[in-house]
Amino acid sequence: MPGYSDPGFDTLALHAGASPDPATGARATPIHLTTSFVFESSDHAASLFNLERGGHVYSRISNPTNAVLEQRVAALEGGVGAIATASGQAALHLAIATLMGAGSHIVASTALYGGSQNLLHYTLSRFGIETTFVKPGDIDGWRAAIRPNTKLLFGETVGNPGLDVLDIPTVSSIAHAAGVPLLVDSTLTSPWLIRPFEHGADLVYHSATKFLSGHGTVIGGVLVDGGSFDWDGSGRFPELTQPYDGFHSMVFTEESTVGAFLLRARREGLRDFGACMSPHTAWLILQGIETLPLRMERHMRNTQKVVEFLAAQPFVARVGHPLLESHPSHALAQKLLPRGAGSVFSFDLKGNREQGKKFIETLKVFSHLANVGDCRSLVIHPASTTHFRMTDEALAGAGITQGTIRLSIGLEDADDLIDDLKRALKAAEKAGA
């Protein structure tokens, strides 16, 4: 597809990485459900193993269907490449495990998905990797938390569930001044709302389970490298700048000036930890991405209507969406997220725990479940589910109370969503009478 201008986002969402199958002419991307790929000769086999020729060997390392997904997400994010993983958590783990080992340190936002918080706070500490948590808006805190052994700064584009917008330009500047990369979880925004590399992030990952897939059908993740971080100049990453005995004594930064991180992540992390994606899953996520621009536009339109409705209800104490001037990230969201700050947000009822329960159980259109980013509207009570392992203090740090309700606004008619919420609010209010 030669052309004189950059392909637009919507075109890339449909075409990046995919062309009609040369063997069959199939226009849709085929699902290559095969573990392995036949070598043409012994020399071909050796060349593939030694990275002398491009191609696929074994589907844990790479697969043609997955490669289309990887190219497509990399294209949408503006990255040099991507790796599809078994889940968003697998993508986060792959990023961390590629960059560091025992004795390393991470500085992370307090406003994280509960699973990420668990990984950093409990699980990785067991493997000798420590994390210091900093409120996303505490700029001095980010700077002060960096140590000589810090290997990564990490936050979410909009923190779950308070929608604290990460000041990526400022935090990435702090990271780069210290020779440390910034990893951003962009799950809740998708590249349609923000492309973190354009603001200074170095690595981006998604739980593709959410908006990229968009239909609540599969679990998957994608890790993307912007290709801009100076691993050699940093001096903190012998994993990438020194010979690696585990793979042909390769020095990844010499092998690839812009793709060293992805090379090691695929050749070590996918190979050894094995958290790869099924080609069938990759295909389903590709189907989702093809309509990502259309869906995100509708998600944003519906969200605006629901936020405006909730903000006007006397039984609602607070609506936590940056659309509202009262939100602490309102100004930053207008700057970094002009198309909207996502369709997942929380609000607080003026009621007790029982009234919150009544509210959720009265909803009919909203589904009560532990997911976000579905085409259907969803609801959950974070304190008793996604964030239940956190102490009250940690909950408060993440902007969550016992009465917080989290919504994920879907693609239904906005009037139906508002009617559903109206009925549930009325029932909850009555339950307290």
Add this chain to the structure above:
Amino acid sequence: MMLIEVNGAPTYCYTGGKPFDAARPTVVFIHGVLNDHSVWALQSRYMANHGWNVLAIDLPGHCRSGGDAPATVEQGADFIAALLDAAGVQRAALVGHSWGSLIAMEAAARLKDRISHLVLVGTAFPMKVSPALIEASLNEPEKALRMVNVFSRSTLAPPPSALGPGTWVYSAGMALGRKVLRSNPAVNVFHRGFVACDSYAGGEAAMAQMTCPVLFALGAQDQMTHPKAAQGLIQAARAAGRDVRIAHLPVGHNQMTEAPEETLFALRDFLGRG
């Protein structure tokens, strides 16, 4: 890798993961404007593991190499001659892409029998660069880099390439260009390289002076160096009695990453000839 002192400055040479062995034939890979050795990752690594000494260089003043970036094709050719002397290589094959193809061609003319094979990937003569692009490379390098990337691309679905499956060649080109530009704070190597391409006038004379066989590896959809723009060189080479081979690759100007296999096969088969 090897760091070879050339003209008093260190020259980075990627060797494809193999140590230099004087008993083997040598092939030198020369990159184009705002590129470095890594654009040859697959082809250079393959040749290194199939009987060749590989010196995939970063040109002076680019990325890992010190020294002053060549301001003309002739200066680049002088550097190649000095590199071979410094490395103790009596005879070598030269493989160049775009600007690197002009440097390789001029070096082959000067070094005559010391060059065993010449491979010109994505070449043209004259290699004129539009005044707007030259101006943008100096004053709006990000805009110029974007233009070059768009003109260089021929597909939205490149095959598995140097970084492995999942590589997005377009952004990789942008990221590499930015890094190469940043690597030399003293000189805008983007602008300098384009001016060198645009001003080179010795192509046809070079074809008459060299003595080695020549492979033209041309991208059928190349908008940076259109295949038609290589016809004059091909005719000059034939007129001078050179052994000329032509490989038509089904891609644009990113031959090594958009058609890594076809580029490798053309190179391998040509270099495999005595």
